[in-house]
Amino acid sequence: MGSHGIRDRVAIVGMGCTRFAEHWDKGVDELLLDATGEAFASAGITKDDVDAFWLGTAQSGMSGMVLAKPLQLEGKPVTRVENMCATGSEALRQAAYAVASGAYDVAMAVGVEKVKDSGYQGLNAFPIPTDGTNRTLTAAAMFSMVAPAYAKRYGVDRDELRRALARIAAKNHANGARNPRAQFRREVSVEQICAMPAVAGELSVFDCAGVADGAAAAVVVRAEDAHRYTDRPLYVKALSFVAGNGSGLTDPGYDYTTFPEIEASARDAYAQAGVTDPRAELAMAEVHDCFTPTELVLMEDLGFVERGTAWKHVLDGTFDLDGELPVNPDGGLKSFGHPVGASGLRMMFEAWLQLRGEAPEERRISTYGQRHLALTHNLGGYPGEMVSFVSILGTEPSA
Amino acid sequence: MASRGILSYGAYLPYRRLDRSEIRPVAGTGGGRGQRTVASYDEDATTMAVAAARTALAAAPDGAAPRSLWFATVSPPYLDKTNATAVHAALRLDPAAPAFDVNGAVRSAVGALDAGLGGGPALVVAGEVRTGRPGSPDEAAGGDGASALLVGSSEDGELLAEVIGRASATDEFVDRWRTPGEIASKLWEERFGEGRYVELGAQAWGDALKAAGLVVDQVDRVLVATSHARAAATLGTRLGLGDRLAPGLDATVGFTGAAHPGLLLADALDAARPGEVIALVVLADGADVVLLRTTDALASRRPTPSVADQVAAGAPVAYGTFLAWRGVLPVEPPRRPEPARPSAAAAGRSRDWKFGFVGSEAADGTVHLPPSPLDDRRRPMADATGTIVTYTVDRLAYSPSPPVVFAVVDFDGGGRLPVELTDVDVEDVAIGGRVEMTFRRLFTADGIHNYFWKARPVRTAGASTTGGS
Numbered sequence: 045m046g047s048h049g050i051r052d053r054v055a056i057v058g059m060g061c062t063r064f065a066e067h068w069d070k071g072v073d074e075l076l077l078d079a080t081g082e083a084f085a086s087a088g089i090t091k092d093d094v095d096a097f098w099l100g101t102a103q104s105g106m107s108g109m110v111l112a113k114p115l116q117l118e119g120k121p122v123t124r125v126e127n128m129c130a131t132g133s134e135a136l137r138q139a140a141y142a143v144a145s146g147a148y149d150v151a152m153a154v155g156v157e158k159v160k161d162s163g164y165q166g167l168n169a170f171p172i173p174t175d176g177t178n179r180t181l182t183a184a185a186m187f188s189m190v191a192p193a194y195a196k197r198y199g200v201d202r203d204e205l206r207r208a209l210a211r212i213a214a215k216n217h218a219n220g221a222r223n224p225r226a227q228f229r230r231e232v233s234v235e236q237i238c239a240m241p242a243v244a245g246e247l248s249v250f251d252c253a254g255v256a257d258g259a260a261a262a263v264v265v266r267a268e269d270a271h272r273y274t275d276r277p278l279y280v281k282a283l284s285f286v287a288g289n290g291s292g293l294t295d296p297g298y299d300y301t302t303f304p305e306i307e308a309s310a311r312d313a314y315a316q317a318g319v320t321d322p323r324a325e326l327a328m329a330e331v332h333d334c335f336t337p338t339e340l341v342l343m344e345d346l347g348f349v350e351r352g353t354a355w356k357h358v359l360d361g362t363f364d365l366d367g368e369l370p371v372n373p374d375g376g377l378k379s380f381g382h383p384v385g386a387s388g389l390r391m392m393f394e395a396w397l398q399l400r401g402e403a404p405e406e407r408r409i410s411t412y413g414q415r416h417l418a419l420t421h422n423l424g425g426y427p428g429e430m431v432s433f434v435s436i437l438g439t440e441p442s443a
Numbered sequence: 444m445a446s447r448g449i450l451s452y453g454a455y456l457p458y459r460r461l462d463r464s465e466i467r468p469v470a471g472t473g474g475g476r477g478q479r480t481v482a483s484y485d486e487d488a489t490t491m492a493v494a495a496a497r498t499a500l501a502a503a504p505d506g507a508a509p510r511s512l513w514f515a516t517v518s519p520p521y522l523d524k525t526n527a528t529a530v531h532a533a534l535r536l537d538p539a540a541p542a543f544d545v546n547g548a549v550r551s552a553v554g555a556l557d558a559g560l561g562g563g564p565a566l567v568v569a570g571e572v573r574t575g576r577p578g579s580p581d582e583a584a585g586g587d588g589a590s591a592l593l594v595g596s597s598e599d600g601e602l603l604a605e606v607i608g609r610a611s612a613t614d615e616f617v618d619r620w621r622t623p624g625e626i627a628s629k630l631w632e633e634r635f636g637e638g639r640y641v642e643l644g645a646q647a648w649g650d651a652l653k654a655a656g657l658v659v660d661q662v663d664r665v666l667v668a669t670s671h672a673r674a675a676a677t678l679g680t681r682l683g684l685g686d687r688l689a690p691g692l693d694a695t696v697g698f699t700g701a702a703h704p705g706l707l708l709a710d711a712l713d714a715a716r717p718g719e720v721i722a723l724v725v726l727a728d729g730a731d732v733v734l735l736r737t738t739d740a741l742a743s744r745r746p747t748p749s750v751a752d753q754v755a756a757g758a759p760v761a762y763g764t765f766l767a768w769r770g771v772l773p774v775e776p777p778r779r780p781e782p783a784r785p786s787a788a789a790a791g792r793s794r795d796w797k798f799g800f801v802g803s804e805a806a807d808g809t810v811h812l813p814p815s816p817l818d819d820r821r822r823p824m825a826d827a828t829g830t831i832v833t834y835t836v837d838r839l840a841y842s843p844s845p846p847v848v849f850a851v852v853d854f855d856g857g858g859r860l861p862v863e864l865t866d867v868d869v870e871d872v873a874i875g876g877r878v879e880m881t882f883r884r885l886f887t888a889d890g891i892h893n894y895f896w897k898a899r900p901v902r903t904a905g906a907s908t909t910g911g912s
Contacts, residue, residue: 165778166839175793176785176885176893177813179861181849185837189851192874193833245835294812296859300833300851428861 058087128424188245220375256381563595586697590705
C-alpha cells in the first residue's frame with residue numbers, strides 16, 4: 045500500500061482557457077470549443093490526435109457526450125467527472141493517470157461550467173432527493189464561521205483580521221486587474237472592502253469568489269514524448285486527492301480554523317514531489333480562495349507559514365505578486381471567477397503561463413526564473429466536509 | 444370505581460407577540476389593546492402541538508404512556524393526510540397507539556377530550572394558528588398556541604384533576620363560517636350568536652352542575668373558551684358567576700381556537716389549590732361544560748414552563764412581519780432557488796432522526812448526529828441542551844423569513860450539530876449561548892411540510908437574551 049504518484053512521467057504540453065465572465069452570448073458548446081481549440085493549437089495538434097478525453101463539469105451536463113457533440117468526436121472515449129468545485133482538477137488527474145498507465149498516448153482534460161444560465165445568484169447545487177434534514181446554508185455562510193474561530197483561537201483582534209481578509213481580496217483584485225482573462229478587472233482597496241455590508245457572517249460580496257461561466261483545457265502526454273509538442277512542457281510532479289468523511293461537522297474537537305483534508309492532501313503531494321520547504325521551493329501557488337477566510341487558512345494548511353501567522357504574512361505582503369511566495373497571481377477565484385468545473389484547470393493554466401515566462405510583465409511573479417515549481421490547490425465542499433486536490437507542476441524534470 | 448380525569452397537562456405559547464395597536468395604522472381598521480401571540484414562520488398547529496405535548500409528557504406519571512393520540516385544530520397543515528401522525532412521530536409514541544385528527548372547528552377540541560376520556564391514557568393535543576383578514580376582529584382577538592392533556596383513569600396513574608360532571612348542548616346555527624382553503628372566517632352579527640350561546644351555555648351549565656351534584660357556589664373557577672367574547676361575558680352575568688369567572692388570556696395571548704380550552708385549563712391548574720372545583724365551558728357550535736376537582740397530586744406534578752412564565756417571556760414582532768409570516772403579505776424572496784420537496788421515502792427511512800431527533804452512539808460513546816449506520820445504539824437527543832460553539836448569519840440563503848441564523852451546537856453529554864436557530868434576534872446570539880431543541884417546519888415545497896428540529900435559546904422566565912450562560 046502506498047501513494048507513489050507519477051512524478052515526471054506525464055507532462056502538460058498544451059493548454060487553453062477562455063475568459064471567465066458572464067458569457068450571456070456563449071453556451072457550454074461554445075465555451076468548450078474555445079478552450080479546447082486553444083489547447084489543441086497550443087500543443088500543435090488536432091482533436092483527432094487525442095486518444096481519450098476527461099470532461100469535468102459539476103452540473104452543466106451529463107455524460108461524455110457533452111464534449112463529444114460540440115467537438116464532433118468520432119469513436120473517442122470521453123469520461124465525465126464530477127468532484128464538486130475540484131471537478132476540473134479531477135479531470136486532469138484522471139487524464140494524467142490514464143497516460144501514465146500506458147493506456148493512451150495523448151489525453152485531454154477539459155473543464156467547463158455554465159453557471160449564469162440559472163437565473164439565481166451564487167452557485168446552486170442540483171437538488172438530490174433527501175429526507176429534508178440537510179443543511180441549506182450557503183457556502184459563504186459556512187466559510188464565514190472560520191473568521192471568528194480563527195480570531196478566537198489565535199487571539200487576533202477582529203478588526204485586524206477583517207483588514208487581513210480584505211487584504212487578500214485586494215491582492216487578488218489587483219492581480220486580476222492585470223489579467224485580460226479575469227472576470228473582474230478592477231482594483232479594490234482594503235478600505236472599500238471593509239466598508240461593504242455583510243451578507244454572510246462578517247463577509248461581504250467582496251469576500252466571495254466571482255461567479256462566472258468559462259472553460260479550460262489541457263493536453264497531457266508521456267514525459268518522454270513532451271518535446272515533440274513543445275519546448276517548454278510542464279511536468280506533473282504530484283497529484284493528490286482527499287475526500288473528507290464529513291466528521292468535522294459532528295466532531296466537537298473541530299474548531300473551524302483548519303481544513304484537515306487539505307493538510308492531508310498537501311502532505312501527500314509534497315511527498316510525491318519531494319518538496320520539503322514549500323515556501324522556499326515553490327515559485328507560486330494557485331489556491332482555492334472561494335472566500336477570503338479560506339485563502340487565509342490555506343496558507344497554513346498548505347504549510348506555507350506557521351499556524352496562527354498567516355494573517356500577519358498577508359498584511360506583510362508575503363503572498364503578493366512581488367512577495368516571497370506569490371499566491372493567485374492570476375486573480376484567483378475572487379477576481380478570475382469560478383466556473384466550477386473549469387477552475388482547477390484555470391489554476392494550472394496560470395502555472396503554465398507563469399513558469400514558462402508567458403505571463404505578461406505587469407503580473408509576472410517575483411520568483412520567475414529562480415524557482416520552477418508551482419502548486420495548485422482546489423477544494424470542494426465546506427469546513428468540516430470537503431474534497432481537496434493538490435498538484436505540483438514544474439518545468440524541470442528531476443535529475 | 445376508578446375516576447377519570449387529567450393525568451398531566453402542558454401548554455405552549457410561541458415566542459413572538461403582536462401589539463394590537465400596530466394593526467390600525469397599517470390596516471386602517473381593527474386592532475385594539477394588549478397583545479396576541481404569534482406563531483413564527485416555522486411553526487404551525489402541528490409543531491406547537493408537539494411542544495405542548497412534550498411538556499405534558501415530561502410531567503406524566505410513570506407508566507402512563509399514551510395509548511392513543513387525538514389532535515384537534517381549526518388550522519390543519521394538511522387535509523386528506525392525518526396531521527396527528529407527525530405529532531406521534533415527534534413524540535416517539537408507540538406505533539400501536541393510533542393517532543387521529545379531530546379537525547375543522549373549535550369544538551373539535553371538546554370532541555377529542557371526550558374521546559380521550561373514554562379510554563386511556565389518551566393524549567389530547569390541540570394547536571392553532573389563528574388567522575383573519577388584516578384589520579378583522581379575528582386577527583386582533585386571535586392568538587397562536589397549543590395545549591396538551593394526558594387523560595385517563597385513576598388506574599393509569601394519579602390524577603391531577605378528576606372529572607366530576609359533564610354536559611353538552613348542541614344546536615345548528617351559522618355564527619361563523621369559512622370555506623376550506625380560505626384563511627379568514629366570516630362572522631354573522633354578534634347579537635345573534637350571543638343569544639344562542641347564552642341559552643345553550645345556561646342549559647349545559649345547569650345539566651353539568653346537576654350531574655356533579657353541585658350548586659354554583661361550590662365552583663371555585665369558571666373558564667370560558669369561546670371566540671364570542673360578548674357571549675362569555677353575558678353568560679357570566681346570567682349565571683351569576685361574578686369573580687368566579689376567570690379573566691382569561693385575551694389581553695396577553697388572544698383566543699387560540701381549538702387549543703384554548705386546554706390552554707385555559709393549564710393556566711388554571713398552574714395556580715389551583717388541591718380540592719378546587721374548576722368548570723371549563725366551551726361555547727362553539729353549542730356549549731360543553733366539564734367540571735373538574737383538583738387533587739393533592741397537583742402541587743408536586745406541575746409542568747414547566749407554566750403558562751404564566753410563557754406569557755411573561757416573548758418578544759415583539761412587527762405587524763408587517765406578522766402579515767408576511769401568515770402569507771397575507773408576500774414579500775420578495777432571496778434570489779436563490781427554493782428548496783426541493785423532501786423525499787417521502789427518504790423521510791420515512793430517517794423517521795426517528797427527522798421527527799424524533801434521535802442520533803446514534805458508537806461503542807466508544809461518540810454521539811453521531813445524524814445517526815451513523817455503523818452504530819448499534821440509538822441516542823434520543825430532543826431533550827438535550829447545548830452550547831453555541833460558533834455561529835453565522837446567512838443573508839443569502841433561501842429562507843421563508845431571512846436571514847438564516849445558524850450555529851454549531853455542542854450538546855451536553857456529547858454530540859455536535861450545525862443547526863439553524865429560531866426565535867432569536869441576531870444581535871442576541873453569542874458564542875457560549877445555551878440552546879434547546881424545538882420541532883419546526885423548515886419550509887413547505889410542493890405542498891409537503893418539511894418538519895425537522897431547530898435550536899432555540901434556553902429562556903428562563905422573563906429573560907430575553909441568549910448570550911453568556
